[in-house]
Amino acid sequence: MKIAQVTLRHMKMDLLYPFTTSFGTEYDRDFILVEAKSEDGLTGWAESVAMPTPYYNEETVKTNWHILEDFLLPLLLNKDFNHPDELTENLFSHIRSNYMAKACLEMAAWDLYAKQQNAPLARLLGGTKDKIDVGVSIGIKDSIDETLEVIEKRRSEGYKRFKLKIKPGWDVELIDKVRKVFPDIPLMADANSAYTLADIELLAALDDYNLMMIEQPLAHNDIIDHADLQARLKTPVCLDESIHSLEDARKALKLESCKIINIKVGRVGGLTQAKRIHDFCLERNVPLWCGGMLESGIGRAHNIALTTLPGFRLPGDTAGSSLYFAEDIIHPEVTVADGMITVPTSPGIGYEADLEKIAKYTLFSKTYRKC
Template identity: 85%
Template structure:
């Protein structure tokens, strides 16, 4: 396979509803869309999930465009490779970090590889599921009553797991009131690194609410303090921001820093690394689920394909397009029925890019050959 042309598009799409976490509030999605073409006329697609601000991690839309343009694209354009694994393991091996920048080219290459094989992306990754269970992530609202109302709406739509964002001052009381109204729903808390070990008594209080997990309670780059915290909690800790690579996952599991891992393709450098972490977690009996970065349809399609792998035993964050966008950039849009998404079987990501919508939301584009 030889990629002869890549078009980067700077996209901006308004979210249907503001999404608030301990980092702040997002009102729109500002991202890079990647379109890669081969000498044989195939086209592969991917989304870059870096944010405009370095709040989730150190990468941003601008720094990723710089890495792609000046370093990563020159390494792969018009170069032969047989398998997408070669991008991560060979072409990009000497580039430190910048996982989100690497991931979007890895994902586009995997889409191309699947199309070349005339198979679905889920199939070539090793997926075994025809449908995947879907959960929903609910941001910090203006009131607990509003949160309860949203949970009721999503429960009626069939979602199978409910993740509530928490932060200091918006945690124990929230869970207490939610559990009184919804005592049996699968419920988890996501702290996005908002706490320290000084908050251990507060975090231990969450044990009373029978949560599936507490996601990333401590620092974004920590696995040591998480191990100390997990030893004192009944509730499983799930790591998100701390896991950037296979080695991070291996060490966190060895140290007992977590009992569950949230896999985000962009955060760990692409689908090649995701498969490697998946296989290790299966060996170690560590459950996985696929997190979300407020992706539009193409990024969401990659998440669906990954979640079809057998180690993803917990509902992920890949909710339907209609929860986030007035109109998405794929056809058909991602649809949830009874809390499940059907895994596409057509070649590649299984959804067709809608060029009219893509052009509508493009702020700037550049093609590299």
């Protein structure tokens, strides 16, 4: 398999609504779009989920561009490979961390490989589902009443799980009022590392509300304190930012730091590593779900394919395109019916890149060719 050229595009798409978490507010989706072309004329698409600021993790749009341009693309464009797994196992293995930069090239290679095989990406990954359950992530709002209105709207649209972002001062009272209005909805809280063990009593108070899980309550790089917290809580702890590899997952589960794992393809370095974590957790009956990073339709398509694997037992964050963007850069757009997304069956990611829309939202692009 040979990739003849790769085009990187710096994209910017306005969000329909500001999205606020414990570490800040996002008003747009600022990201790198990857277009990889093979010598036989096929094209694979992916996107980096790195943000402009190093708040979720240390990677940013600018650092990803640097790593892609100066290190990863020279490796990829000058080597032949038979399968996308080889990017993780061989080509990129000596480059430390930079998981999101690695992931966007690897995912483009997966899309291209699936198209060469004339097969849906979901099937090549080992997916078993024709439809996937979908949840929705609700950012921090100006008031609890506004949050309740959003939940009611999304519930009427059929979403099957409701994730509320929390932070100190926006936690127990919020969950208490939501539970009084919606006593039976599948509900979880996501802290994005906003707490410490000094808050253990406050977090333990959330045990009273029958939450599906509390996601990443403690430090982004911690698995030790999370083990102490999980031992204190009845509510399952879910790890997100702490898990970058199969080794991280193995150690977290061995220490009993969590009972659930969120897999984000960009965070773990690509689909190959995501599948390995999945297989490990499936053998141990550890529930998984696929997290989101406000992706455009290209990234959502990859998440949909991954979520078809049998270990993804909980609804993920891959909501419909129309919840986030006035228009998406794929056709058809990702749509949700009765809380489910129908998995596409055409080769690759199953959605077509809309080149006109892509051009509309491109700030800068550069093409790299094989030497």
